Amino acid sequence: MTLEESDIVRLGGVEKHFGAVRALDGVDLTVRSGECLSLVGHNGAGKSTLMHILAGTVAADRGRVVIGGDEQSVYSPARAKQLGIRCVFQELSLCPNLTVAENARVFHPALTGLNWRRKAGALITSKLDEIFPGHGVGPSDLIQDLPIARRQMVEVARAFTATDEPVRLVILDEPTSSLDSHTAGQLLAFMRRAVADGISCIFISHLLGEVLQNSDRIVVMRDGRTIAADRAEAFDRNRLVATMGGSEPRPTEANASDRLERGKTRLHVRARPRQQGGSTDLVAHEGEIIGLAGLAGHGQTELLLTIFAAATRQCPGVAVNATVALVAGDRQADGIFPLWSIAENIGICSLRKLRQGALISRRREDKLANFWRDRIKIRTPDIHNNILSLSGGNQQKALFARALGSEARIVLMDDPMRGVDIGTKLEVYDLIREEARGGRTFIWYTTETDELKKCDHVYVFRNGAIVADLARDELTEEKVIQSSFVGADPR
Amino acid sequence: MTAKSTVAARPAFLPFGKTDSPRLLRALLPALSLVLVLLAIAWLNQRAISYFGFTLMLNLAIPIALATVAQMFIITGNDLDLSIGAFVGFVGCVTATWLRDTPILGTLTLLGCVGVYAALGALIYWRNLPSIVVTLGMNFVWQGLAVLLLPKPGGRAPDWLLASMSAKPPLVPFPVLAALIIAAVTYFGLMRTSYGAILRGSGGNAAAIGRAGWSLLKAKIVLYACAGLFGVLSGLSLIGITTSGDANIGNGYTLLSIAGVILGGGEFVGGRVSPIGAVIGALTLALAASPLLTFMHLPPDWQVAANGAILIVVLAARALISRREVEQ
Numbered sequence: 001m002t003l004e005e006s007d008i009v010r011l012g013g014v015e016k017h018f019g020a021v022r023a024l025d026g027v028d029l030t031v032r033s034g035e036c037l038s039l040v041g042h043n044g045a046g047k048s049t050l051m052h053i054l055a056g057t058v059a060a061d062r063g064r065v066v067i068g069g070d071e072q073s074v075y076s077p078a079r080a081k082q083l084g085i086r087c088v089f090q091e092l093s094l095c096p097n098l099t100v101a102e103n104a105r106v107f108h109p110a111l112t113g114l115n116w117r118r119k120a121g122a123l124i125t126s127k128l129d130e131i132f133p134g135h136g137v138g139p140s141d142l143i144q145d146l147p148i149a150r151r152q153m154v155e156v157a158r159a160f161t162a163t164d165e166p167v168r169l170v171i172l173d174e175p176t177s178s179l180d181s182h183t184a185g186q187l188l189a190f191m192r193r194a195v196a197d198g199i200s201c202i203f204i205s206h207l208l209g210e211v212l213q214n215s216d217r218i219v220v221m222r223d224g225r226t227i228a229a230d231r232a233e234a235f236d237r238n239r240l241v242a243t244m245g246g247s248e249p250r251p252t253e254a255n256a257s258d259r260l261e262r263g264k265t266r267l268h269v270r271a272r273p274r275q276q277g278g279s280t281d282l283v284a285h286e287g288e289i290i291g292l293a294g295l296a297g298h299g300q301t302e303l304l305l306t307i308f309a310a311a312t313r314q315c316p317g318v319a320v321n322a323t324v325a326l327v328a329g330d331r332q333a334d335g336i337f338p339l340w341s342i343a344e345n346i347g348i349c350s351l352r353k354l355r356q357g358a359l360i361s362r363r364r365e366d367k368l369a370n371f372w373r374d375r376i377k378i379r380t381p382d383i384h385n386n387i388l389s390l391s392g393g394n395q396q397k398a399l400f401a402r403a404l405g406s407e408a409r410i411v412l413m414d415d416p417m418r419g420v421d422i423g424t425k426l427e428v429y430d431l432i433r434e435e436a437r438g439g440r441t442f443i444w445y446t447t448e449t450d451e452l453k454k455c456d457h458v459y460v461f462r463n464g465a466i467v468a469d470l471a472r473d474e475l476t477e478e479k480v481i482q483s484s485f486v487g488a489d490p491r
Numbered sequence: 492m493t494a495k496s497t498v499a500a501r502p503a504f505l506p507f508g509k510t511d512s513p514r515l516l517r518a519l520l521p522a523l524s525l526v527l528v529l530l531a532i533a534w535l536n537q538r539a540i541s542y543f544g545f546t547l548m549l550n551l552a553i554p555i556a557l558a559t560v561a562q563m564f565i566i567t568g569n570d571l572d573l574s575i576g577a578f579v580g581f582v583g584c585v586t587a588t589w590l591r592d593t594p595i596l597g598t599l600t601l602l603g604c605v606g607v608y609a610a611l612g613a614l615i616y617w618r619n620l621p622s623i624v625v626t627l628g629m630n631f632v633w634q635g636l637a638v639l640l641l642p643k644p645g646g647r648a649p650d651w652l653l654a655s656m657s658a659k660p661p662l663v664p665f666p667v668l669a670a671l672i673i674a675a676v677t678y679f680g681l682m683r684t685s686y687g688a689i690l691r692g693s694g695g696n697a698a699a700i701g702r703a704g705w706s707l708l709k710a711k712i713v714l715y716a717c718a719g720l721f722g723v724l725s726g727l728s729l730i731g732i733t734t735s736g737d738a739n740i741g742n743g744y745t746l747l748s749i750a751g752v753i754l755g756g757g758e759f760v761g762g763r764v765s766p767i768g769a770v771i772g773a774l775t776l777a778l779a780a781s782p783l784l785t786f787m788h789l790p791p792d793w794q795v796a797a798n799g800a801i802l803i804v805v806l807a808a809r810a811l812i813s814r815r816e817v818e819q
Contacts, residue, residue, distance in 0.1 A: 076704075078704035087702075093699035094696065094699060095691070096761065097695035097763045102688040102691075102692070106689060106692050106699065106703050107703050116685045117683075
């Protein structure tokens with residue numbers, strides 16, 4: 001009987017690509033039954049992709065997925081559920097328009113019959129009682145009416161409920177991120193009890209204290225690979241941070257004499273994130289490249305958008321005294337105009353100078369687009385082609401051309417290099433450096449440490465506030481990781 | 492911690508949870524608007540509030556309620572059906588001709604109509620098409636077919652249909668009884684059955700339903716097939732009341748049905764619909780547009796305006812309730 005095998009999951013050489021991005025680059029991972037395995041790593045290390053592969057929602061491009069001793073050739077969410085693998089995803093997977101009991105029913109096809117509502121309600125309520133005593137959630141509450149923490153509690157409890165299919169492995173992806181310390185403690189204690197009962201858990205968290213205290217084994221991921229795996233006792237905070245960041249020092253590319261001395265030029269932006277308690281402001285002077293670092297979704301994009309808004313109207317806490325352009329991160333959603341040509345996409349921010357009377361001058365638009373095509377090397381035979389005829393990286397270059405071709409003195413960049421190939425990146429880095437020397441200011445949110453090293457000054461964000469303020473020569477990857485994980489640990 | 496304290500710590504469950512007051516208000520809003528319209532009519536003419544008055548005023552409410560329920564199934568899956576009016580018209584033409592002359596052909600055609608709706612659902616899911624575009628196209632298809640079948644108004648409803656639509660049950664007027672049955676059946680089907688939860692969930696968070704191992708294709712097909720079924724019922728009842736067919740008879744139903752769903756507490760996205768509310772919404776709209784009001788010296792133009800005013804007032808009230816809910 002294969003179910004008696006002590007390894008629940010064995011992954012061998014799993015690879016996954018999204019376009020040019022290698023999300024997973026040959027991952028090996030083993031989960032034993034009755035153990036709690038923690039998975040840690042910086043932004044984009046591939047943790048979430050790996051969990052999606054285990055849950056069956058994303059298919060691996062290459063590699064072996066062995067579950068319960070059997071190799072899975074056709075793997076799907078339904079198959080994963082059959083095998084007893086449950087997942088609590090970062091983005092909530094409850095239906096907001098259904099009640100708590102109905103959401104339990106969605107998860108359990110076996111809950112049918114005339115009294116399914118009572119059965120489903122009893123099932124989820126008893127599990128909630130077990131994990132979060134005093135939870136205050138009723139089975140007929142609508143999910144949309146519950147605050148985020150209670151939704152998360154329902155989601156976690158649902159993953160541990162069992163009807164006809166067994167629970168053998170529960171994947172908890174940042175389950176404590178929206179819980180307060182009391183409920184988070186309840187959850188972690190329950191997780192240990194479940195593990196003692198023979199259920200395996202994969203626990204993903206950015207709170208290293210939780211990870212070190214509650215896991216049997218820790219696996220560290222970096223750049224789509226597992227780079228360390230050891231018993232939890234073998235790690236401490238420092239070793240974890242060092243492993244995640246890779247402690248080998250890398251030479252900084254540009255030499256220091258190239259740097260402007262900070263504060264000598266005109267002030268362009270002074271901004272304070274809304275959650276900021278202390279007196280730390282983000283400050284950007286003319287000709288500076290300012291980096292925003294930290295884990296994804298900790299307030300960097302919000303601050304960029306606030307600065308963008310502050311350029312045209314009054315915003316409390318933000319002062320901007322020059323024109324602003326934004327290079328969007330999600331280019332499909334808020335970057336390109338998919339039905340327009342490349343030239344039209346580049347010219348849209350510069351309409352004032354392209355105007356001839358009330359009309360847009362075709363000649364000037366083409367001139368602008370051709371200039372930037374040659375300057376930034378957009379690979380296209382004709383700038384009148386549709387923007388979608390370009391590869392992703394070249395579309396991103398067109399968006400850079402749009403911002404740089406405008407008259408804006410400040411360019412905000414919302415992690416624009418996501419999914420861009422390295423060749424394009426290097427070309428754009430040079431361009432940014434050149435434009436900064438010409439007096440433009442760049443505020444650059446990026447999830448890549450290599451890009452932070454291109455910046456004159458870096459602010460690290462955590463929970464919507466600036467927790468570290470690093471000058472260029474103080475900047476190391478270790479410091480960035482240290483402050484974004486540990487900097488102001490709320491618990 | 493002992494087991495006893497665990498149980499004690501849990502508060503008693505109220506039927507509407509803890510946020511009951513806004514949720515209750517939201518659910519009662521459609522009924523309140525119906526009561527207001529009824530009060531207005533009673534104020535205009537007291538004799539309208541009688542067995543005969545209701546039978547007359549709510550005459551056309553049955554087909555409108557059925558079309559609204561059909562639209563509600565589509566809206567449950569975050570889609571919109573712009574062809575339901577023309578579809579009701581086409582079903583009416585089939586009913587007034589084939590169903591009377593060659594009942595087998597007529598029955599097969601109507602069943603085929605439900606099948607076409609199911610296939611549309613499959614197509615929309617499969618190719619990820621916008622439902623508005625597909626159903627707008629189907630609008631012209633149904634209308635063209637109806638004109639081909641019945642170039643000028645005419646035909647006659649089958650006798651059994653005429654008889655059943657003019658039924659006179661004791662005490663409760665027939666339209667009211669029919670509305671109660673429609674509301675009860677759809678409420679049970681969509682809100683109480685275990686598969687109904689999956690159907691609504693597919694509108695609320697399709698990814699979650701898919702991850703839990705359910706077929707979204709099947710859910711879409713079921714929703715569209717239900718819409719087709721209720722569209723057919725709407726066409727049948729309409730012809731049973733008007734006795735003869737007309738290719739353009741259902742043209743107003745598309746917008747009326749959407750308005751009914753929204754008036755009844757439904758929302759365009761998120762799988763938030765209410766079958767009982769939808770039927771009440773349809774009744775409200777039917778009352779406000781009732782031909783009886785014309786005899787009370789209300790010009791028809793004002794009735795259309797009254798419909799619009801009801802919609803705006805109810806939606807504004809709902810926005811206010813939602814805001815209160817957010818502030819809580």
